[in-house]
Amino acid sequence: MTDTLPSQASVVVIGGGIMGCSTLYHLAKMGVTDAVLLERNALTSGTTWHSAAQVRALRNSQNLTRMIQYSVDLYSQLEKETGQSVGWIQKGSLSIATNPGRLTHIRRQEALAHAYGIDARSISAGEAKERWPLMNADDVLGAVWSPDDGRVSPSDVCAALVKGAKRLGAKIFEKTGVTGILTENGRVRGVETTRGTIMCDAVALCTGLWSREVGAMAGAEVPALACEHFYLLTKPIDGIIGNTPTLSDHDNHLYMRDDSGGLLVGCFEPMGKPIAPGVLNETFEFGLLPEDWDHFEPMMMNALHRLPALETAEVKMLLNGPESFTPDGTFMLGETAETKGLFLGCGMNSVGIASGGGAGMNLAHCIVKGHTAYDLSEADAKRFAPIFNSIEHLMARAPEILGTHYDIAYPGKQLKTARDLRKLPLDSQYRDAKAHMGQVYAWERPLYFGKDKEPALRFERPDWFENVRAEVMAAHEKAAIFDASPFGKIEVKGADAEAFLRHVCAGQVGRAPGSVIYTALLNERGTFESDITAQRLTDDHYRLFVGTNAIKRDLAWLRRHSEDYNVTLEDSTETYAVLGLMGPEAARIVSECGGAALNDIAYFKHAEAKVAGIEVRAARLSYVGEAGWEITCAATDAAALYAAFTQAGAVPAGLFAQSSMRIEKGFCAMGHELDGDVNPITTGLDFATRKSGGFIGADALEAARARGEQSMMVSLILDDEMAVPLGHEPIYQDGKIVGKTSSCAFGYRVGKPIALGHTKQLLVNGSRVQVDIARKLFDATVVIGPLFDADGSRMKG
Template sequence: MQKLPSHVEYVIIGGGIIGLSIAYHLTQLGHSDVLLLERDQLTSGTTWHAAGLVTQLRANENMAKLAQYSAELFQDLEKLTGQATGFRQSGSVTVAATPTRLEELKRSASMGRSFRLDVEMIEAAEVKRRIPLLDVSDILGAAWIASDGMTNPIDTARAFAVGARHGGATILEQTPVTRIIIGNGQFTGIETARGTLRAEKAVICTGIWSRGIGADLNWTIPVHAAEHFYVVTESIPNLPEALPTVRDMDARFYVKADAGKLLVGFFESDAKPWGMEGIASDFSFHFLPEDFDHIEPYLSAAIERMPALADVGLQLNFNGPESFTPDNRFLLGPAPEITGLYTATGFNSCGIESSGGAGRVIAEWMSTGEPANDFWGMDVRRAMPFQRNRRYLHDRTVEAVGSLWELKYPHKAAKTARNVRLSPLHNRLAQAGANFGEVAGWERAQWFGVPGSPKSSHGTFGRDDWFKLSGEEHRATRSGVTLFDQTSFAHLLVQGKDALAFLQRLSTNDVDAPLGRIVHTPWLNKRGGIESDVTIARTGEEEFLVVTSASQCIRDLAWLKMHARGAGHVSIADVSSGYATLSVMGPRSRDLLKRLSPADFSNEAFPFATSREIEVGYGLALAFRMTLVGELGWELHTPVEQALGIYDALVVAGQDFDLRHAGYVALESLRLEGGYRKWGSDLGDEDTPPQSGLGFRIAWNKGSDFIGRAALETQRGRAPRRRLVQLAAPLAAPLMFGTEPVWRNGTLVGYLRSAAFGHTVGCGIGMGFLHSDTGVSAEWLSTGEFEIEIAGERYAAMGTLGSLFDANRTRVKGEYQNIDDLIHPTLRAAIAKT
């Protein structure tokens, strides 16, 4: 047996297809000092029993790129390594038997075009021509992707192994890792059953075992195994080997040709979590017990769609574990507070088709210390500490398997493992008719219905009750006063005599503001990309309160702590649990607050971007004069124990002002009208402030340097070739939700990153990065003919570098005029024609 080295640069823990892909890609980057450790044999965990489908359409651009790269790599991997992979591009068909599913497929096809993936909508007759075995009598349409296909998981993993070894990597089987060694927040080495070694960096690719490995390090890697089922038929005479993969997502099954047989797999709505009490380290190449009763309804649905299945016996009834995450997204990237340690896991039954892309991403990330693109949607740092709770993961996994194929309605939230993080106002909001969604475990009101009316966990694609109710909240915010519960905000306290210098180094804006001032600033990486976009209130000479979004808490906290090392006397604490946040917004917000507080809320005494401790009701609040909705308003950051009293006082006094509750759907449409950027939706870590329309938040002349400045210097004075643009489709009846392609003069130039219906401007609106080799400028926007594609149809659109509503922020200042006069003139003229 090959000897264990004493020191290596890179260690990969886990010999499934993901770990082997990372090893291969590290060697492709020129790293030969690479060691992969496998506890048993390569592929012995879950890779060996994967179905091997290769599907490229994903929920966002960078997830789609992973799958697209994998498909491209699989075509060449045999030639590159000499190891056969079994890859073939036979295409895939996803059928729709309901109007709603058909609309979703059309929207997905448009989204695919956004990501340069060719998705063709075909009719039932064409489905029948391509796959004669199908009953298409009730099919309304289908999505056809010619470049999809399938591969042999074990052979493809072997090809990665061969390529990695050719590049100098060492692969050791029968070498279980017994401990990951950490010292002073730094990964330093590995203990194995064969000895100990030192290493510079490591990545955990241990699939269904990852949660426990992370928990031992106080790191949340939220994955849980579920029993995952498929059957394989006996041989079928004259079965075409190139038969396209079939998916019927409403019936929750897929079918693929497999060596003259058919493999039928399932994504059942009532999954069976497995391994909650732990998974044995010697679980290798094992089957789980059959459960025909569990899969029988789904197999029956498959037989209805493909009647030939009724006439052939089953050779194999397979059940094996797969790992799933609470939100059905991968877990990639660095440990928040352990330098040099990464993970690549939680692939939700999509590991084979994503293996090439995921392997390249992690290899590049480990090599350079930064991701090559914005992978926030898959970043492990989105995971909250509570999400390693085993009961939570167990109960969410019941739903997670089936939710992969459920209709992707807007604002949809999970139904299981809820009520983990509750605002102190939760019961009051429920009584007021709140329909709750979930973000980072927080229960947040999406919109408010009639108290006692049935609740929904999502919207629809149409203008149903959710649309009407959130529209009323939107209009109430523009005309009167509304109350938003934003308790999910994260609050991070930065203190110490070096705190100012520390934050100046991180921030593009000038944080050296007087006591009581608020600074809104991006934090950048060395490339100039926006790592976060935060609000910083100076609450003392040596104290600052950083307010960020709920989902960014772990990431931003880790960013602060990482840069605080060696920064002098700086302390950082997450104080989020001590605060509740009530936002009072709208033209009458000042009048309402004056009823409850002796504070002076005038522009002179309380200007925009200032904070004051005020008396309100019987309590105290740190009041920020800030807004995300483009209206006069204040955020009241209150001690949690005082939130209910202050809320009740606001509601009672608000009766004289027609105070209305409002939720996050209205907040989204309001912010988009006003052109307010949102990190994680509109912005990411590959977007710079000049590209994002945030150049005004760069304090070029402040007396200290900041991270990313050198990269930004190259963009000064130029029209960026890619730029965040606000767009509107004044004639479009279908609603927009994001990812819709944007065309200029018939050429695809970008897509919407976020979108909503603007109830003030009266049409669909959104933001997206558009591209032009000559620069995205006001002239380029005014001289082109723009269209937005929604569910396969294109609608005339207009774009602006400013905002569509109240570009001069007059309402934020408490200045009011005819609301129609504040709508962008080009948009106003277009709407007038309709």
């Protein structure tokens, strides 16, 4: 190791586990050969060294899967590149199901595998027993076999990554603790260590268990907390010869494989044990926590059921090593909202080795090129509401997240801990109306109304099916209230407001005050950062409405592009409530409430008015395809406005009804149809961009038009009324996968299950396809455009 700490480096990587080593390696590969890695103890001495190190490629999204596929390719190539063995053992993985819900879940995963080019196939319980002879298969209903999965040696992988990085000039300093991160005007400037200070342009924070505390040194929120994680190791037993596949018995919260002739039995128990900050300090090096047999006992009983040979096995140890978990179970990757130049690669939720190769590549890509190699918005470092950084909430949520690691992905599933953190102005009214609430960016939002008990979760037609039908029909035949209050609201004010928004927005933001503008926020690649609705209030004041969970990300994006403009940006989300009053009786209701003037507002225009004696700003637009307004008022006035509307006959409607109606209308949504991998052309939204250019991404869009890119968005209507598509299902035509669904629902106004989807080739209106739902093919018809009210006459009133 080099002895002298440099005074300057382009990038400093903090943390010598798998994420730090991978990030350093990839920075060096990308030409940042003066990058430095700092580790306060020894490489891999935190979580990495005791990882079970399984590499299972299939995840619940295409790009997370793609990322792990990259890890597999990297680990196999590292040995050739560096001469350092990584201990890659490719014996496959076996996922078994012992109840019908799990069987559907793993078959949905198998369908995804086909869409993502991964070899995975259903096998019988008998074949599963053949692949794992020690397994008790009496209660197994079926299984999915993935032959390409495997495992590695964590320390050897890190040694190979470090060897490759050092060959290219990168430097590693062990026994070098970070004592502070220097910032100036919200930007990283350097790192203070126990051996001196290094000035730098960027910091990659890959500090695992200690990430929240290290992030705080730079003023950034890093909501991650350590939990205890257990696995049992036995001495050699009869029946284990060589290496075995990894056996996943997720119904019993277990994973199992061979280890040195014995068994390794690990668990993600239903509720984990959190580790309070400060328990793991700077002296925790290659450390373990005390065995806890009382806590492990229920998992041990499950393991004895699945592997009867355990009964006579001699225990080597019950390993208890800490792992870090985030509030939603996905890692954090990318630049923080609070501090420019501070990049996170942490909170790996026990998939650090599998993810590490691809995640390190993407983090390095983000540092060097300003964006990940492909869309990883589900792992965006800016996705959490600030309240989730509270220790109280992390101590409650992290143990539940550990327990959800092997959950069945039932639609509508909600977490139970750290709830009621942010309540809507109408929270009590919604609960009085028997709202079933869901958490979005810490807000409690109504999913549907009229709940009489906790819904039973399943993959078939859900418990709330008729509740949602009633809400959709109310909006379609009478009037319904959709609460858009938690949508982010950003006030853009100043002499340069229009010029600034013309720079960052692709839409026609130069319209006169009183206009509503739909616009994309694009990056230099011409792909989506966000999509927003803007209301121009005056010449120098716009109000932007952004997605509920996008406020932190979008505000950071806008602020970082506003430095050369005379504008101020303010988050006014909680100042205002927004009620969408939609349906054919909406006009009567506002008139009865003294707001007849709202009926004079043209489509995509807004105006101030008085309704029920309350000052409001009403915008004529519709996200659900029925005529009405999105009405903004002071949050303190929401209860009176809601009371007036409901007394006049309107009823509340939830997110599930809104989603169904959105999909019927073919409206795209961020995180579903729109992300950093697609542009307005391929998603059918080029009509909302300025062809004169002058905005971020305009050149890339023009190049895409010149290449002849076209919309690849389709709507689908399924023949079988009982089919339940959920999203991410492969679309087949003539036996070949031609695309994938993105948003799905039952379309109550069209009377059939429906979907939006991306295709890889142009499909014509009326053509026939099939949708793979848990390995069963359902016939569907392609529709180019909306499934309901194609010309938009209903919503324009």
